[in-house]
Amino acid sequence: MQLLFFLAIHMAHLEIGGNSLVVEVAQQEQERSDGLKHRHHLPDGHGMLFVFDSPCILSFWMQETQIPLSIAFFDEHQVLVHMLDMEVVPKGKPTRLYQSPSPALYALEVPLHWFKEHQIFPGMKFSFQDASP
Numbered sequence: 001m002q003l004l005f006f007l008a009i010h011m012a013h014l015e016i017g018g019n020s021l022v023v024e025v026a027q028q029e030q031e032r033s034d035g036l037k038h039r040h041h042l043p044d045g046h047g048m049l050f051v052f053d054s055p056c057i058l059s060f061w062m063q064e065t066q067i068p069l070s071i072a073f074f075d076e077h078q079v080l081v082h083m084l085d086m087e088v089v090p091k092g093k094p095t096r097l098y099q100s101p102s103p104a105l106y107a108l109e110v111p112l113h114w115f116k117e118h119q120i121f122p123g124m125k126f127s128f129q130d131a132s133p
Helices: 029-034
Strands: 010-016 019-026 046-056 069-074 080-086 104-111 126-128
Touching (some): 019 104, 080 104
Antiparallel strands (some): 010 019, 046 104, 069 080, 069 104
């Protein structure tokens, strides 16, 4: 008998700079660790919001991630403090570490260049359009 386990990831709607995003909310350690690994597509207007227990320097990598992403780090007030573009790592190559330069409570991954295309920049705040995680 084969058992299948699925993580029930909470979905939320965010607004930032007049743009709406549908995000999967990764709050648990395993959800944050898995992130967007093994995905082959992330539609425009969709992303993943990583929520941590307290503000700290956050580190991300693209290990086993199949799609290029942009990441934004937000402080405890949901203010954007830093953004980075993250490229897919070819198999067998070392994985680069992407870090927030200051403590952050949230990280938001979206399709590559989404922030630039939607004129999102540091200092902007995101808000939940539905119940906050």
